[in-house]
Amino acid sequence: xxxxxxxxxxxxxxxxxxxxxxxxxxxxxxxxxxxxxxxxxxxxxxxxxxxxxxxxxxxxxxxxxxxxxxxxxxxxxxxxxxxxxxxxxxxxxxxxxxxxxxxxxxxxxxxxxxxxxxxxxxxxxxxxxxxxxxxxxxxxxxxxxxxxxxxxxxxxxxxxxxxxxxxxxxxxxxxxxxxxxxxxxxxxxxxxxxxxxxxxxxxxxxxxxxxxxxxxxxxxxxxxxxxxxxxxxxxxxxxxxxxxxxxxxxxxxxxxxxxxxxxxxxxxxxxxxxxxxxxxxxxxxxxxxxxxxxxxxxxxxxxxxxxxxxxxxxxxxxxxxxxxxxxxxxxxxxxxxxxxxxxxxxxxxxxxxxxxxxxxxxxxxxxxxxxxxxxxxxxxxxxxxxxxxxxxxxxxxxxxxxxxxxxxxxxxxxxxxxxxxxxxxxxxxxxxxxxxxxxxxxxxxxxxxxxxxxxxxxxxxxxxxxxxxxxxxxxxxxxxxxxxxxxxxxxxxxxxxxxxxxxxxxxxxxxxxxxxxxxxxxxxxxxxxxxxxxxxxxxxxxxxxxxxxxxxxxxxxxxxxxxxxxxxxxxxxxxxxxxxxxxxxxxxxxxxxxxxxxxxxxxxxxxxxxxxxxxxxxxxxxxxxxxxxxxxxxxxxxxxxxxxxxxxxxxxxxxxxxxxxxxxxxxxxxxxxxxxxxxxxxxxxxxx
Numbered sequence: 001x002x003x004x005x006x007x008x009x010x011x012x013x014x015x016x017x018x019x020x021x022x023x024x025x026x027x028x029x030x031x032x033x034x035x036x037x038x039x040x041x042x043x044x045x046x047x048x049x050x051x052x053x054x055x056x057x058x059x060x061x062x063x064x065x066x067x068x069x070x071x072x073x074x075x076x077x078x079x080x081x082x083x084x085x086x087x088x089x090x091x092x093x094x095x096x097x098x099x100x101x102x103x104x105x106x107x108x109x110x111x112x113x114x115x116x117x118x119x120x121x122x123x124x125x126x127x128x129x130x131x132x133x134x135x136x137x138x139x140x141x142x143x144x145x146x147x148x149x150x151x152x153x154x155x156x157x158x159x160x161x162x163x164x165x166x167x168x169x170x171x172x173x174x175x176x177x178x179x180x181x182x183x184x185x186x187x188x189x190x191x192x193x194x195x196x197x198x199x200x201x202x203x204x205x206x207x208x209x210x211x212x213x214x215x216x217x218x219x220x221x222x223x224x225x226x227x228x229x230x231x232x233x234x235x236x237x238x239x240x241x242x243x244x245x246x247x248x249x250x251x252x253x254x255x256x257x258x259x260x261x262x263x264x265x266x267x268x269x270x271x272x273x274x275x276x277x278x279x280x281x282x283x284x285x286x287x288x289x290x291x292x293x294x295x296x297x298x299x300x301x302x303x304x305x306x307x308x309x310x311x312x313x314x315x316x317x318x319x320x321x322x323x324x325x326x327x328x329x330x331x332x333x334x335x336x337x338x339x340x341x342x343x344x345x346x347x348x349x350x351x352x353x354x355x356x357x358x359x360x361x362x363x364x365x366x367x368x369x370x371x372x373x374x375x376x377x378x379x380x381x382x383x384x385x386x387x388x389x390x391x392x393x394x395x396x397x398x399x400x401x402x403x404x405x406x407x408x409x410x411x412x413x414x415x416x417x418x419x420x421x422x423x424x425x426x427x428x429x430x431x432x433x434x435x436x437x438x439x440x441x442x443x444x445x446x447x448x449x450x451x452x453x454x455x456x457x458x459x460x461x462x463x464x465x466x467x468x469x470x471x472x473x474x475x476x477x478x479x480x481x482x483x484x485x486x487x488x489x490x491x492x493x494x495x496x497x498x499x500x501x502x503x504x505x506x507x508x509x510x511x512x513x514x515x516x517x518x519x520x521x522x523x524x525x526x527x528x529x530x531x532x533x534x535x536x537x538x539x540x541x542x543x544x545x546x547x548x549x550x551x552x553x554x555x556x557x558x559x560x561x562x563x564x565x566x567x568x569x570x571x572x573x574x575x576x577x578x579x580x581x582x583x584x585x586x587x588x589x590x591x592x593x594x595x596x597x598x599x600x601x602x603x604x605x606x607x608x609x610x611x612x613x614x615x616x617x618x619x620x621x622x623x624x625x626x627x628x629x630x631x632x633x634x635x636x637x638x639x640x641x642x643x644x645x646x647x648x649x650x651x652x653x654x655x656x657x658x659x660x661x662x663x664x665x666x667x668x669x670x671x672x673x674x675x676x677x678x679x680x681x682x683x684x685x686x687x688x
Contacts, residue, residue, distance in 0.1 A: 009092060013096050014095050016062065020099055020106060027106055027109045028109045037110065057121065057128070059106055060135055063103045063136075063139065066099055066100035066147075067146060067147050073089065097147075105151075105154045108154045111165070118162060133162070133184055133188065134184075136188070137159065140156040140192050140193060141196070149333040153200075156192070162181075166182040170394070182396065197409060198407055198409045200333065201413060202415070202416075205412070208330065222424065226450060235320075328457070338461065345410075404479075405478050413469050414469060414490050418490055420494075421498055463515060466520030470522050470527075473523060484534040495520050518571055518572065521575045535582065546576045547597065549573050550603070552572070570610035573610070574613050574616040575616075577619075578616050581619065584620075602617075604617060605618070605621075606643065611651060611670050612666065612670070614650065615673040618673055618677045641684050641685070644677055648674060648678060652674055655667065
C-alpha cells in the first residue's frame with residue numbers, strides 16, 4: 001500500500017483503482033478466481049500461502065490508507081488556491097474514493113458464504129485481525145463522513161457477513177468456547193451497522209422520496225432527478241427523430257442533385273410550425289434564403305459530413321447520460337443498504353438437513369400409475385424428518401433481534417416503503433425550444449414516460465423493501481406483536497399505489513409490470529402466518545384485494561416466470577392463494593365468503609400453467625376443506641374434488657417441465673403437495 005517514488009500519488013491511485021476494479025469483477029463473476037484465494041480449496045494448490053493469507057489484509061490496508069488520505073485531503077482542500085490545483089485535487093480524491101469503494105466491495109463479495117477465507121485470516125494474528133475488524137466498524141460509523149457512502153455500506157456488509165459466518169460456525173461446534181472475534185463483531189453490528197442502516201432509510205424517506213421543499217445540502221429528490229432525466233431524454237429523442245428525418249430526405253434527394261440540407265431544414269421547420277402554430281413568428285422566406293445560401297456551399301461535401309454528430313446533439317446526449325448516471329449513483333447506496341438489511345434480518349434456526357441426490361427424487365413421472373404407496377411413504381417420511389430437524393435460535397441471534405427492534409430498523413423500512421411506493425408523476429413541457437417557450441404564455445405539459453431501466457430500479461427498491469419487512473415479520477417475533485394491523489395497512493397501501501401506477505401507465509409496455517409488488521405481497525403472507533391476531537382484523541376489502549390477484553391472467557408458457565401480457569409473476573398469485581388459504585382455514589366465515597374464495601381458487605387453478613401456483617392453490621383448498629365439517633355444501637356445489645382430480649396430473653406434468661429451472665427445495669415442496677393432494681382425493685372418496 002505504498003506508492004512508488006517514481007510516480008505521483010494521482011497516478012498510483014489511478015492504477016490501483018483499475019486493479020481493484022478488475023479484482024472485484026473476478027471475485028464477483030468467477031468462482032474459480034475466488035477459490036484460488038481461498039485456502040484449502042481445490043484450485044488453491046498453485047497459489048502461494050502468502051498470497052492467500054494477505055488477501056484480506058491487503059484489501060484492508062488499501063482501505064486504511066485510502067480513508068486516511070481522504071481525511072488529509074479534506075483538511076488540505078481549503079489551502080488550494082489556484083484553479084489547476086483545485087482540479088488536480090478533485091481528480092485525486094475521485095481516484096482514492098473509487099479505490100476505497102472497490103477495496104471494501106471486493107472484500108464484501110469475497111467473504112460471502114466463505115468461512116474458509118475468513119477463518120485463516122482471523123487465526124493468523126489475533127491483534128491484526130482485531131484491528132482490521134475495528135477499521136471496518138469505524139468506516140461504517142455514522143460519524144465518519146470522510147469516505148463515500150458506498151464504501152461505508154460495504155464495510156457494514158462485511159461485518160454482517162462475518163457475524164453470520166462466525167455464529168454459524170460457533171453454533172455447529174458443540175465444543176467451542178467463547179469466541180472473542182464473534183463477541184467483537186456482534187457488538188460492532190449492533191453499535192454501528194444497525195444505526196447506519198436505520199439512518200440511511202430515514203434520510204431517503206425524508207429527503208430523496210419526499211415531495212417537500214428541498215435544500216442544497218440534502219441533494220436532489222427523486223422527482224427532481226427524474227424530471228431532469230426525462231427532459232434530457234425527450235430532447236435527445238427529438239434530436240434523433242430530426243436526425244433520422246434529415247438523413248431520409250438526404251437519401252431521397254441525393255439522386256436528383258437537389259440541395260439536401262435546404263429541404264431537410266425546411267421539413268424540420270414545417271414540423272415545428274404544425275406543432276407550434278401560434279408561436280412561430282419568424283419569416284420563412286428569410287430562413288429559406290439563408291438555407292439556400294448555405295446549401296450552395298455545403299452541397300458538395302454532404303456525403304462527408306452527414307455521419308458526424310452535431311455539437312448541439314452531442315451535448316444533449318452527454319446531458320442525458322449525466323442525468324442517468326446521477327440517478328444510478330443516488331440510488332445505488334439505497335439498493336446496497338436494503339441488500340445488507342435483508343441479510344441482517346434473515347435470522348433463522350439452524351438445521352442439519354442435507355439435501356439428497358436429485359436422481360433419487362424422480363419417483364413422480366408423467367405416468368400417474370408410477371406414483372404409488374412406496375413413493376408416498378418415502379416422501380412423507382422425508383418431509384417429517386425435515387420438519388423435526390430444527391434448532392432454536394442462538395443467544396447471539398436473540399440479542400441481535402432485541403437490538404434491531406429497539407433501534408427501530410423495521411419501522412424505518414416501513415416508512416421507506418410508504419414513500420418509495422407513492423406514485424410519481426413527471427410533467428415536462430412539450431416545447432423543446434426555450435425561445436419558443438418564452439413566446440407562449442400558456443406552455444403545454446404532458447406526463448413523461450419514465451425510462452424502463454429507471455422504472456426497474458424503482459421496482460427493485462420497492463420489492464426489496466417489502467422483502468426486508470417480510471424478514472422482520474417472520475424472524476423478529478417481538479416487533480409489532482400486538483399492532484401488526486398497522487404494518488398490514490402500510491403494505492396494502494403500498495401495493496394499491498403500485499397498482500395505480502400500473503393502471504396509469506397501461507399504454508406503456510415497459511412500465512406495466514407487477515415486479516415491485518413481489519416482496520410486498522409476500523410480506524403480507526408472512527404477516528398472516530406469524531401474527532395470529534391479525535387474521536381476525538381482516539375486512540372484506542382485504543379479502544377482495546387478495547382475490548384480485550387471482551383474477552389476473554396466468555398464461556405462462558413452459559419455463560416462463562412472467563405473464564406475457566401483463567408481466568405478472570406467478571409468485572403474486574401463489575402468495576395470494578396462500579393468504580386466502582390461511583384466512584379461510586383459521587377464521588370462521590360465512591358460506592358466501594367461502595363460495596367467493598373457493599370459486600376464485602378453482603378457476604385460477606384450472607387456468608394456470610405454473611407449478612408454484614397450482615401447488616399453492618391445492619394446498620390452500622386442502623387447508624380449507626380438510627375438516628369435513630367446514631362448508632361441505634360449498635365443497636360439493638363447486639365440484640372441488642373434480643378440480644383436484646384434474647389438477648394433480650397437470651401439476652405432475654408441470655413439475656417435469658419446470659424442475660430444471662426451479663430450485664431443489666421448490667421441487668421437493670411441489671412433490672410433497674402432490675402426495676398430500678393424492679391422499680386428499682382418496683380421503684374424500686372414502687378410500688382412507
